[in-house]
Amino acid sequence: EAQVTQNPRYLITVTGKKLTVTCSQNMNHEYMSWYRQDPGLGLRQIYYSMNVEVTDKGDVPEGYKVSRKEKRNFPLILESPSPNQTSLYFCASSLSGQAFNQPQHFGDGTRLSIL
């Protein structure tokens, strides 16, 4: 089944403890992206990647890192999480390396709570 898989689905952790949220897609998509969703603010893009080894900042990149060493994986790293990063995170992918004309396929989300 074609899908975007995120892990973990839920995580409660403490300030400053490094964490990684994994994202994997099995559709051979070139474009991958991370969003955070907060009430009233919709989806805000954190980072995106047009292809392997190519990443770029979205609207809210502060406090996050990403890497794209393989086409299928796009992990989101929080080196030193803080409470303001408590949010619902979505990974998404699309076929081509451009977002403007391609549907985004979303993972099921990761709910992160940082105490």
Add this chain to the structure above:
Amino acid sequence: QQPVQSPQAVILREGEDAVINCSSSKALYSVHWYRQKHGEAPVFLMILLKGGEQKGHDKISASFNEKKQQSSLYLTASQLSYSGTYFCGTAHNAGNMLTFGGGTRLMVKP
């Protein structure tokens, strides 16, 4: 800059129509529409590219007015399954970023 969606919320009875608007302060290259049900991932509905096109998907259609920098999503003869939060996502060039609006919560009652 995030596009502005209106209304923020709407309650309908089954069979009624609704319009959701998405406006941008910057020139638009394309507009995406997604629906998200509670506790689930957003699901793609349609993309409109610049050129003023209109698209349809069952009883859900959308228009894109390039000059006014806005798009509208039309839901006709609404069904219970239409309930959810609708998001527009905008692209300002033929590039790699989508910027989403704050969402419109739609509730369809029997």
